[in-house]
Amino acid sequence: MIGETSAKSSDAIMNAGAKASSAMNSGKKSTLKKETGISSAAETVTPAPECRFRVWYRKTGNAVYMSHLDSMNALIRALRRSGLPYLVTQGCHPRPRCSFGPALSLGHAGAGEVMDLWLTGPIQASVVRERLSPQMPYGMPLIKVETLSEHAKAIVSEAPMQYRLRFCAGAPTEAALKLVDIFFGDPERVIVVHRADGTKRQSIAGAVRSWRHEVNGGGDDIGTSSLIMDFARAGNGIPSPSKIIAALVEFLGPERDTVVEVERIAILKME
Numbered sequence: 458m459i460g461e462t463s464a465k466s467s468d469a470i471m472n473a474g475a476k477a478s479s480a481m482n483s484g485k486k487s488t489l490k491k492e493t494g495i496s497s498a499a500e501t502v503t504p505a506p507e508c509r510f511r512v513w514y515r516k517t518g519n520a521v522y523m524s525h526l527d528s529m530n531a532l533i534r535a536l537r538r539s540g541l542p543y544l545v546t547q548g549c550h551p552r553p554r555c556s557f558g559p560a561l562s563l564g565h566a567g568a569g570e571v572m573d574l575w576l577t578g579p580i581q582a583s584v585v586r587e588r589l590s591p592q593m594p595y596g597m598p599l600i601k602v603e604t605l606s607e608h609a610k611a612i613v614s615e616a617p618m619q620y621r622l623r624f625c626a627g628a629p630t631e632a633a634l635k636l637v638d639i640f641f642g643d644p645e646r647v648i649v650v651h652r653a654d655g656t657k658r659q660s661i662a663g664a665v666r667s668w669r670h671e672v673n674g675g676g677d678d679i680g681t682s683s684l685i686m687d688f689a690r691a692g693n694g695i696p697s698p699s700k701i702i703a704a705l706v707e708f709l710g711p712e713r714d715t716v717v718e719v720e721r722i723a724i725l726k727m728e
Contacts, residue, residue, distance in 0.1 A: 507544060508578035509609065510585050513600040516567035520596025525560035531594040532557075532572055538592040541585060544575040558724060559614045562699035566720040568621075570597075571612060573605070615692040617666075617725040620702060621718075622684040623673075628715035629682070634670055637684060640708050641665050648704035650696055659696045661704075664689055681717075687725070 516528070523531065536543055536553050545551040558571040576585070586602040593599050629637075640646060641661075650657045666687040673681045688698040698721075706713045 506578045507607075508576045508580055509605040509607070510574055510576065510582060511603045511605055512572050512574060512585075512589065513602070514570050514572075514593060514597050515600060516561060516570050516597055518596035520594065521561075521564055521566050523596075524563060525557075528561075528594075528597070529555075529557055531597070535589065535592040535594060536574060539588040541574075541588055542577040542580070544577060556611055558612050559616065559618070561721060562719075564719070565699065566718055568720055569600070569723045570721075571724065573612060612724075613690075615690050617690050618688050618698050619722045619725055620686045620688065620698055621720045621722050622686070622702065622706075622716055623718040623720065624682055624684070624715050625717050626680040629670075629684070629709075629712055633709055633712040633715070636709055636712070637668065637670075637705070640705050641668050648696060648701065650700050659694065659700075661696060661701055664691070664695045664698075664701060685722070 516523075520528070533553050533555060536555065543553040543555075546554050554575040556573045561567050561570070582602045582604045586599060589602070590599040644662055646661050647658050648661060650659050666689055668684060668686045671683050671685055673683055686698070686702070688701070689695065691697045699719075702719055706716055709716075
């Protein structure tokens with residue numbers, strides 16, 4: 458009985474000590490917050506709301522010779538210079554949280570390239586454009602900025618695309634346009650794709666939805682024309698648009714020298 462009474466007394470003393478310690482810690486946190494305005498790390502901090510934006514830009518001039526990786530790094534540096542409150546990735550090497558559109562082949566221009574970025578909000582798309590536009594890399598001017606909903610899907614890397622093959626004045630000839638029809642109109646057309654591990658033959662059946670010849674409008678384009686091509690979604694054995702275009706240009710023979718620019722006009726389905 459004496460041992461039980463002693464144990465109960467010891468437990469009571471320990472419980473009382475724990476309560477007193479908790480009260481002291483609570484008092485210290487309250488005093489710290491009152492004196493400095495800083496909450497302790499143990500207190501719950503409400504995270505800032507996230508805002509997601511889609512940035513549209515062009516890729517022209519000497520910028521077409523920048524690799525996809527170099528372009529991404531240049532855009533990230535532009536975001537940092539802008540002073541916008543960007544979110545960062547997790548891990549040992551945090552970077553601004555961004556995602557980018559499908560890669561452009563070296564030497565191809567882009568009329569509607571995209572990147573998504575995440576900021577701490579609330580912030581208006583007009584403010585994002587105002588701060589980011591002056592910092593964009595040379596040859597990559599900003600077109601527009603859109604606010605995305607939290608449920609918006611990521612950019613699809615193998616989305617359907619539209620390309621333009623721009624010719625010099627007086628081209629292409631009727632013979633060249635016939636070659637284009639022969640190339641795309643053959644349901645059994647196979648191209649040779651060069652890879653690091655060797656070459657591979659791939660069919661382009663179903664890869665090209667449509668193609669058409671258009672006379673360009675005013676400005677510097679007067680007297681020139683373009684071949685507009687709509688490509689289906691790549692993948693599942695379907696070669697990429699850039700590989701098909703390279704094969705087409707080679708198929709044109711001497712007429713290939715009249716091609717002055719390859720440009721991706723649009724990514725037809727963003728999500």
